[in-house]
Amino acid sequence: xxxxxxxxxxxxxxxxxxxxxxxxxxxxxxxxxxxxxxxxxxxxxxxxxxxxxxxxxxxxxxxxxxxxxxxxxxxxxxxxxxxxxxxxxxxxxxxxxxxxxxxxxxxxxxxxxxxxxxxxxxxxxxxxxxxxxxxxxxxxxxxxxxxxxxxxxxxxxxxxxxxxxxxxxxxxxxxxxxxxxxxxxxxxxxxxxxxxxxxxxxxxxxxxxxxxxxxxxxxxxxxxxxxxxxxxxxxxxxxxxxxxxxxxxxxxxxxxxxxxxxxxxxxxxxxxxxxxxxxxxxxxxxxxxxxxxxxxxxxxxxxxxxxxxxxxxxxxxxxxxxxxxxx
Amino acid sequence: xxxxxxxxxxxxxxxxxxxxxxxxxxxxxxxxxxxxxxxxxxxxxxxxxxxxxxxxxxxxxxxxxxxxxxxxxxxxxxxxxxxxxxxxxxxxxxxxxxxxxxxxxxxxxxxxxxxxxxxxxxxxxxxxxxxxxxxxxxxxxxxxxxxxxxxxxxxxxxxxxxxxxxxxxxxxxxxxxxxxxxxxxxxxxxxxxxxxxxxxxxxxxxxxxxxxxxxxxxxxxxxxxxxxxxxxxxxxxxxxxxxxxxxxxxxxxxxxxxxxxxxxxxxxxxxxxxxxxxxxxxxxxxxxxxxxxxxxxxxxxxxxxxxxxxxxxxxxxxxxxxxxxxxxxxxxxxxxxxxxxxxxxxxxxxxxxxxxxxxxxxxxxxxxxxxxxxxxxxxxxxxxxxxxxxxxxxxxxxxxxxxx
Numbered sequence: 119x120x121x122x123x124x125x126x127x128x129x130x131x132x133x134x135x136x137x138x139x140x141x142x143x144x145x146x147x148x149x150x151x152x153x154x155x156x157x158x159x160x161x162x163x164x165x166x167x168x169x170x171x172x173x174x175x176x177x178x179x180x181x182x183x184x185x186x187x188x189x190x191x192x193x194x195x196x197x198x199x200x201x202x203x204x205x206x207x208x209x210x211x212x213x214x215x216x217x218x219x220x221x222x223x224x225x226x227x228x229x230x231x232x233x234x235x236x237x238x239x240x241x242x243x244x245x246x247x248x249x250x251x252x253x254x255x256x257x258x259x260x261x262x263x264x265x266x267x268x269x270x271x272x273x274x275x276x277x278x279x280x281x282x283x284x285x286x287x288x289x290x291x292x293x294x295x296x297x298x299x300x301x302x303x304x305x306x307x308x309x310x311x312x313x314x315x316x317x318x319x320x321x322x323x324x325x326x327x328x329x330x331x332x333x334x335x336x337x338x339x340x341x342x343x344x345x346x347x348x349x350x351x352x353x354x355x356x357x358x359x360x361x362x363x364x365x366x367x368x369x370x371x372x373x374x375x376x377x378x379x380x381x382x383x384x385x386x387x388x389x390x391x392x393x394x395x396x397x398x399x400x401x402x403x404x405x406x407x408x409x410x411x412x413x414x415x416x417x418x419x420x421x422x423x424x425x426x427x428x429x430x431x432x433x434x435x436x437x438x439x440x441x442x443x444x445x
Numbered sequence: 446x447x448x449x450x451x452x453x454x455x456x457x458x459x460x461x462x463x464x465x466x467x468x469x470x471x472x473x474x475x476x477x478x479x480x481x482x483x484x485x486x487x488x489x490x491x492x493x494x495x496x497x498x499x500x501x502x503x504x505x506x507x508x509x510x511x512x513x514x515x516x517x518x519x520x521x522x523x524x525x526x527x528x529x530x531x532x533x534x535x536x537x538x539x540x541x542x543x544x545x546x547x548x549x550x551x552x553x554x555x556x557x558x559x560x561x562x563x564x565x566x567x568x569x570x571x572x573x574x575x576x577x578x579x580x581x582x583x584x585x586x587x588x589x590x591x592x593x594x595x596x597x598x599x600x601x602x603x604x605x606x607x608x609x610x611x612x613x614x615x616x617x618x619x620x621x622x623x624x625x626x627x628x629x630x631x632x633x634x635x636x637x638x639x640x641x642x643x644x645x646x647x648x649x650x651x652x653x654x655x656x657x658x659x660x661x662x663x664x665x666x667x668x669x670x671x672x673x674x675x676x677x678x679x680x681x682x683x684x685x686x687x688x689x690x691x692x693x694x695x696x697x698x699x700x701x702x703x704x705x706x707x708x709x710x711x712x713x714x715x716x717x718x719x720x721x722x723x724x725x726x727x728x729x730x731x732x733x734x735x736x737x738x739x740x741x742x743x744x745x746x747x748x749x750x751x752x753x754x755x756x757x758x759x760x761x762x763x764x765x766x767x768x769x770x771x772x773x774x775x776x777x778x779x780x781x782x783x784x785x786x787x788x789x790x791x792x793x794x795x796x797x798x799x800x801x802x803x804x805x806x807x808x809x810x811x812x813x814x815x816x817x818x819x820x821x822x823x824x825x826x827x828x829x830x831x832x833x834x835x836x837x838x839x840x841x842x843x844x845x846x847x848x849x
Contacts, residue, residue, distance in 0.1 A: 172632060177659070178655070178658050178659060178662055180655045180658060180659070182621065182651060182652055182655055183621055183624075183652070183655030183656065183658065183659050185621075186618065186620075186621025186622060186624070186625060186652060186655065186656070187621050187622075187624050187625030187628060187656075187659050188625060189621070189622050189625055190571075190621065190622040190623060190624060190625020190626035190627070190628065190629065191625040191626070191628055191629045192625075193604075193610070193622060193625070193626050193629075194625070194626045194628075194629025194630065194633070195629065196629055196632070210651075213615065213618070213652075214618060214621065214652070217615045217618065218613075218615070218618050218622070221599075222611075223816055223817075223818070223819050224599070224815075224816045224817050225599040225600050225611055226600060226603070226604060226611055226816075227598060227600070227601070227603075227815075227816055228815070228816035228819070229602075229603040229604060229605065230603075230604055230605065231819050233819075262817050262825070263817055263818065265818070265822070285819075285820050286819035286820050287818045287819050287820050287822075314823065360822070360824070361822050361823040361824045362823075362824075363823070364823075
């Protein structure tokens, strides 16, 4: 792996799994079709060939079983990295994740650890049928005991997954599937940021755009267009949804005075609501405008020919930027 | 045959008693018959592995021989008596307001002590929330079981100290943890086994079916020990299944057996055999311990609303402790002095349980924030600091008031 190579996010995740498995013989990869097929997105391509079927485990088609047995393996000292095939299929495992995985460390008064990482290809934009394009991050972030992250580029994808696997807490690792094949720089040598640190990916002075995962690219595109119109927009890639690095968002908003939060998930009760409330509390006297949110509607994820309307795109985010700047 | 895969056990059987035992155990039951009476009907009775009749008569079974020393037999009796006493104390403590809830094991002592005493130290147990007798066998201090019922914690023991996982309240979840743990045992090349406890109600849960699938597919060394106590709160087993539960295993590709769950010797023998299968790479096995919950599901329900008295009375005649006592007395293995000593020991245990429970302090307020995450979490840190400051503000106010 060369330093500063341009690589797709999918390949970066593959390289990350490979590095984790090489570093720690207790790391296992589990899921439906992760072996010979290499996963439906080929993210685990070649791992079973190199690490064998005892470490890259094709499982029965049963999500609760996948997560539940991963918990048992973690209790035995393993570090399972579980793949849920698509976001909408995680719900059969939701009980195991919420009632068992999230709480077991606390229930045992800290005596046991359950370092299970759950990889979920998530969110829309690929023209899929229903249940293949959901953004359930708020449902998990609401649960104490879980950590939630979502990378937006190849270096983060590479490092954040290894950090998630090395940590002792359960982590839901949301992979922005519409970005799987986007290429970006992979730096395998620089010391990575901490897993839950937000990052300013583009500086600006008039308004802050906060996003994570698939929406970071949209926000960067918005910032470029806004710049052409003479508006200076700062983009914060949150990277982590639980916990959220509010300090970085706060210092950005104290500088710009305006915040728009962008995510694909429905706005109602979404992560944008949490960010808006906290930042309003922290930055009340710095804000020049109410915190605005752009996201999905309170409707089932639409059929794919409507998803361009449903998902926040350049125009809807620019509209929110204009509204915020108009105060 | 009531079970496949136990051919290797036959060499140990007592040939002299085989004829009568075999006659009583080879009759096949009709799998489509639904059960709706109090206790098993005759055909199902025939399927039960039994080594000690309700009258305390020792019988043999062709597949499950067991030969225990006098001391071991007395030990099983002591275990059951002390466990029942502990359970009775806990029920009383709940009635006195010292515990918020209690799930009694009354009537299930043989199933739990028999299976629990079959385990090796390096085996691992995944209980539901009623396995007080199994915890006893694992050496977990019984007072540790009471913390969650008193509301001072969600489980007061280190699971790895006794290889006894925390109680699991969501029905059936732990069967998957047991299966995953067993997959890990297998990967480690260890020769220990894992046992998962659950009830007849849990057999309806998807997680239990999924654990059967996973354990069969991976040939995991796990024993599923279902205590069919006939009632899932107010619902009879017939609301959970149309076939005897042990027969479900066949469809998943591993053997199932029904044992008399009120017969401690049979529970011990069958569990030992199942664990041995698991240890020697022969995969999972399902044991259905056919037993009866003599009390309420928990102290918050009222079985008189849903359960006929005559049924309870019929099962009282099959009491697991009484039948072993009859056998021990008839065999001259115990005398009045021994029985009195056990009674005295149970009095001491009862007093200790009462004293420890009443002395359990409420947890520190900031315990809310402890161990939410292993590696910490910024929001938890922030909320802990805010709550600590809020609490401290009362101390400041109190101090100021005293100063005035």
